[in-house]
Amino acid sequence: MFKQLHLNITLAEALVLMPKYQKMLKALLSNKEKLQELANTPLNENCLAVILKKLPEKLGDPGKFLIPCGFSELKCKALVDLGASINLMPLSVWKKLGLPDLIPTQMTLELA
Secondary structure (H helix, E strand, C coil), X not given: CHHHCCCCCCHHHHHHHHHHHHXXXXXXXXXXXXXXXXXXXXXXXXXXXXXCCCCCCCCCCCCCCEEEEEECCEXXXXXXXXXXXXXXXXXXXXXXXXXXXXXXXXXXXXXX
16 A cells, blocks of 8 residues: 555655654554545545646736727727726816717715
């Protein structure tokens, strides 16, 4: 059984961790049924990644997400955010841009 057990650590690590391994080996030897159960436990990708110290593949940056917008004759692309912020435009600027009439709306803004 222990012929298949491989512990890949340096000598310095072994000396530091010896008391911990002593407890682990003693516990395994005292409960051989548990040892057999552990020997036959399959590992999934996540466990293997942790044991082999291999990090999962990094995904690329998705980049910016733009949506086309149009106000009368003004065409642009707007950067989408997750609704975490709002932008206010003075009514005078809205009118100078010649944008369509607004519908009056009431709301309360709370600033953090």
